[in-house]
Amino acid sequence: MAKGKRTAVSEPMVLIVDDEPGLLRLFSGLVERLNCRILQARNGSIAMDLLDQETPDLLILDLAMPEISGFDVLQYVRSIPRLDVMKVMILTARPNQVPEIEAMGIDCWVSKPVMPNDFLDIVQDLLSAN
Secondary structure: OOOOOOOOOOOOEEEEEOOOHHHHHHHHHHHHOOOOEEEEEOOHHHHHHHHHHOOOOEEEEEOOOOOOOHHHHHHHHHOOHHHHHOEEEEEEOOHHHHHHHHOOOOOEEEEOOOOHHHHHHHHHHHHHOO
16 A cells, blocks of 8 residues: 555544643544544644544644644645545634634634534544545
C-alpha cells in the first residue's frame, strides 16, 4: 500500500490532537463509537509525524498546545497538497481566535467545553460529507 493511502473498504480514520490526556481519551472514546480508526497525538510534533505517514479523513485539532500549537499544525497541513481532502475540526476554548482559523480553511470549529452528543453529531456530519 502506498504511503498515506488507504483501501476503499477501510473504516474512516480520525486523528485527534489534544495535549490534555483526559480530553484526548474522552474524544477518542466518543469517536470510536462511530466505528472509526483512531490516531492520537498528545502534541503538535506527534501530529505532524503522523500526518507525514497517514491521510486521515478527519483531523480534530486543539489550538492551544505548548511548543507546536494547533495553528502551527494547521499551517503544516495546508502546506501538503495530499491533505487537502482531509476535513478539519478545530477545538478551542478561545472563540476570539475563530476569525483567524476560519481564514485557514477549516471545516468547522467547536468551543470547549462541548457536550458529547453534540461533538459526535458534528464528527458524524463531517465524516458523512466525504
